[in-house]
Amino acid sequence: MLINYIKLSLRNLRRNKAFTAINILGLATGLAACLLIVAWVKDEASYDRYAARAKDIYRVNLGVTGTTHMDYPMVDNAVGPGMAAAYPEIESFTRLCHLGDAFIQFGTRQFKESNLVFVDSNFFSIFTLPFLEGDSRTALVKPNSLVVTKAVAEKYFGPEPALGKTVALSDYGPCTITGVIDKIPDAGHFHFDAFLSWSSIHFRRQYTWTNLGYYTYLQLRPGSDARRLQKQFPGLVAKYAVPEIARDMGIPLAEASKATSTFVFTLTPLTDIHLHSDTKYELEANGSSRYVFIFSALAIFILLLACANFTNLSTAGAAARGKEVGIRKVMGSAKRELIAQFLTESVILTAFSMVLAIGFVFLLLPYFNQVSGKHFTFGSFLNFPSLAAALLLIILVGAAAGIYPAFFLSSFNPIKVLKGSPQGSRRSLLRSGLVVFQFFVSIALIIATLIVYRQLHFMQDIRLGYDKDQVVYIQDAFLLAGNQEAFRQQLLEDRRVANASISWCVPGSSAMNGTEIYPKSDGPGNGHELHINIFNVDYDYVTTLGLQVVKGRSFSRDFPTDSASGVLINETAATDLGWDHTDPIGKVIVRSGRQEFKVVGVLRDFHYQSAKLKIAPLMLLLGHNEGGIIAKIHTTDVSGFLANTKQRWEGFHASGPFSYYFLDERFANLYTAEQHTGRLFTAFTVIAILIAGLGLFGLAAYMAQQRTKEIGIRRVLGATVGSVLVLVSKEFLLLVGLAFLIAIPVTWWAMDEWLREFAYRTPVSWWIFPLAGGAALMIAIFTISFQAMRAATANPVRALRSE
Incomplete structure (x- = not known):
């Protein structure tokens, strides 16, 4: 019987070529879009599942509430070991601290590496990744041990084994390659190229609880309740963080004890980070669960559009199939047999569409990767789970698209259709509804x-509040070995340079410091404490970027005290400090209870981070600005200017290559x-x-x-x-x-x-x-x-x- 259904279906599809072509093309287009969206959604939902015990791993976050609430995906260096010692539910912990830009040299080869991190020795026991060379259990135990990716190893050593080779790492001296991994999987919330052992850190900073900078992950024992564990964290805050806050802010212990409700540690499951965490200090830009929902719904809608086409065309062509149904009913065909015939026809048509859809996917995949930022290969659509899903989709879509036409056509009255009476209204309510749905x-x-x-x-x-056009940032000015100012002066002699400043803090970059402050006039515990971001700048920073001073003045060499205690704040900081209705000029800010700064000017708010984020409090301080050089230029010969600047750089015998980027x-x-x-x-x-x-x-x-x-x-x-x-x-x-x-x-x-x-x-x-x-x-x-x-x-x- 099934063979007969298939033969009849193929005959009918061949007879109605236009109907078949339109339906196959429409369904194939919908199925191709659905396959691509499903692949995207599946990839987004699979982040950080490569770890063997991913479901037991949690990241420790910090939420701080003052005049504003701030969430951080990192904590201080004592939090991980302190929590592991306090709670038996925690099996182990590991930390990650970004090293920043560094230069690695092997023989005559030198490269700038930006994706280097310090990690604890057990990092690869928690984030389980297979080693191509070395032993994951011992690779990071000794100081100056370095684990690198395969790409980095090939860049430095070519096809030779990397294990045991020694490279020179800027500021850390000789480091030994103790392991090589393939790479961090694409579906991970961080992607680093080199991992330096924690014991390599030269300074021995005191273990504290109230600062930031260390991404800390806990591996809980199987079956542990993370929510129950999280409820116990205020006890640690009271024991360790409160005394530090009292000491740093210069306030009584009783006042600092308020931190148990405003200084909150929380846990985020590792597998939730990519879709459910969105702070400005994420290791990488994360995805969004909302986008996953939107595109999942979009896949369903597009598939429904294609199914609507089939239903519309099938019911609209009912007159052409009416006599066929009538004759078959007169000859003894039962309704269920007709339904089975029409559903078989629908499934076969869907199967043809799926084959064409897979061809579309093959053709569209490079473009889809480009627009989505993914790295899918055609092979990922040809494995057994994908093909099994495609087969299931053929059956489901075929049934969904053909179910109504099958019942509609099989219900025709044989006497009426053989007499030529039309069956069904020309203005079918269903048909009209489907057209409305498609265009909706x-x-x-x-x-x-x-x-x-x-x-x-x-x-x-x-309107950013600063001038980003034709502003070039020359990176790594410290490579000039103390000649940053001389290099800046040479730049200013070039007529194409309007101004230049030395600073490592650039709008659009995450490079900045931060601290807790409060107004001295109000004293600590007044409700105006807030976390503020810090830009370390020079005297020419404000002028070079075209920042606007709305009150007071900018930094000036005519005022020697500016270098020691002067500060510029933005309008948001002035408001959050309670000075929105008073003049902030001359007022004193206290930093962590120790250092005092006098406000010399207020800057108009500018978007020093993404415009997706609300402008946060900011203060500018003089000094510690050797990171790079910001140059505002006016020229159409940008390439010529860069070539001349590179020559100047090399003339100073810099210890590293010339590199730059434009702010826009x-x-x-x-x-x-x-x-x-x-x-x-x-x-x-x-x-x-x-x-x-x-x-x-x-x-x-x-x-x-x-x-x-x-x-x-x-x-x-x-x-x-x-x-x-x-x-x-x-x-x-x-x-x-x-x-x-x-x-x-x-x-x-x-x-x-x-x-x-x-x-x-x-x-x-x-x-x-x-x-x-x-x-x-x-x-x-x-x-x-x-x-x-x-x-x-x-x-x-x-x-x-x-x-």
């Missing part, structure tokens, strides 16, 4: 894409995730429109075919081509209009919720909605017009002879 999704995606791109451009074009490029890189989202929305919007257009094209063809005699009579009676066009098109255009009206409130609400993620956002402008509706209407008119014109210009005599 398409219009909603057009609106969403426009808003995503407007927000992206808003963040990139927002670094600023644009802050929005990589949003750029990927915008491109994905655009791609899937095009796919949704294509599927909806294909369905509308096929549906218009069927409708025109069913009204052939009506159109012929109207033409004979004098109807114009234009009136026939309106006749054929108006029903569909009304449905598109209805879809537009439904899409407006739904999309406005959804995109308003999405925009709430951003501290600074563009409003949802009214003109976006008619623009999207007009675009959808034009697409519908273009799609329908071919069939409508064909019907309107057909020879009416032929139409009247059709029966």
Whole structure:
């Protein structure tokens, strides 16, 4: 029986070539999009699962509440060992501390490495990664032991084994390669190239609880309750953190004890970090569970669009299959047999579509990787789980797309259809509803894409409060060995350089310090304590970046005290310190109860971090600024300027290579995730429109075919081509209009919720909605017009002879 169903299905599909082609193309497009989105969602949900006991690993976070609340994904160096000693539920801990930029030299080869970290000796016992060379249990035990990735090993040593070789690491001297790993998996929340043993740290800092800088991970014993453990942390805060706060802030112990509610350690499961943690100090930009939900829903909607096409075209073509059903029923076919026949036809058509969809995936994969920032290979779609899922998808989609047409067609009255009576209304309510659904999704995606791109451009074009255009940052000025100022003066002699400053703190970079402060006039414990970020700058920093001083003055060499105790703060800091209604100039800030600074000026707020984040309190201090040189240039010959600057660099016999970047490029890189989202929305919007257009094209063809005699009579009676066009098109255009009206409130609400993620956002402008509706209407008119014109210009005599 099944073989017979398959033969009949293939015969029917071959007979209705146009129907088959439109359905296969529509379903294949939907399935290809679904496969790509599912791969993206699966990848996003699989982060950090490479560790053998990933479900037992948690990161320790710190939340601090003052005038504002701040969350940090890192803690102080004593927290890990202190927690492990206090709670038997903790089996082990490991820490990670970023080393920053460093230079590694082997023989005559020297490279700048940015992805180096200090880690505890048990790091690779918790984050289990196979070693290509060396032993993971002992590789990081001794001081100056270095584990590197395969890429780094090949860069320095070529095809030779790296194990046992010695390299020179800046500031740390000779280091021995004790292990080589392949790489950190792509689906991980950090990706470092080299791991230096914790015992290599030269300084022996006192173990403290109230500072930051150490990403700390706990491995709990199997079956331990992380929530129950977290509830015990206030006891550690009272025991260790409170005395430190009292000492550092110069306040009574009773006052400092408030920290048990405002200084809170929490735990984040390792596997939740990528999708559920979003602080400004993340090791890398994380994903978003909201995007996973959005794109999962998008995959379902696109698949439903393709299924809607099949249902629409099947029911619209019911007249063509009516006599077939009638004859088969008269010959004794049962309803269930007809249903099985039509479902088999649907599944076979879906199978053909899946084969074509896999071909589309092969062709589109490089583009998809580019717009999504992923690294998928075609092989990942051809493994057994993927093929099994594809087979299941064929059955489910085939059944979903064919279930209604199967019941609809099998329910025809055989006597009526054999007499030529039409079955089902030409204006089927279901068919109309499916058209509305298709264009509702398409219009909603057009609106969403426009808003995503407007927000992206808003963040990139927002008034930053500083000048980022033609500002070049020359990195690693410390390589000039004390000649930073002489190099800066040489730059200023170049007419193309408007100004230059020496500092390692650059807008758009995470390089900055931070501390707790409070106004001296109010005293500690007054409610105005806050965490403030610190930029270490020189006298020319404000002028070079075009920062605006709204009160007081900038740093000046005419005031010798500026270098010791002067400070510039931004407007947000002034407000959070309680000085929004008073003049802050001359007021004194106390830093951690020890050092005092006098406010000499207030800077207009500027976006020194991503515009996704609310501007945080900031203060500028003179000194400790040897990291790099910021140069504001005015020239069209940028390449010539850079070549001349490189020559100057080499003239000072710098101990490392000349490297630089432009501030506007670094600023644009802050929005990589949003750029990927915008491109994905655009791609899937095009796919949704294509599927909806294909369905509308096929549906218009069927409708025109069913009204052939009506159109012929109207033409004979004098109807114009234009009136026939309106006749054929108006029903569909009304449905598109209805879809537009439904899409407006739904999309406005959804995109308003999405925009709430951003501290600074563009409003949802009214003109976006008619623009999207007009675009959808034009697409519908273009799609329908071919069939409508064909019907309107057909020879009416032929139409009247059709029966």
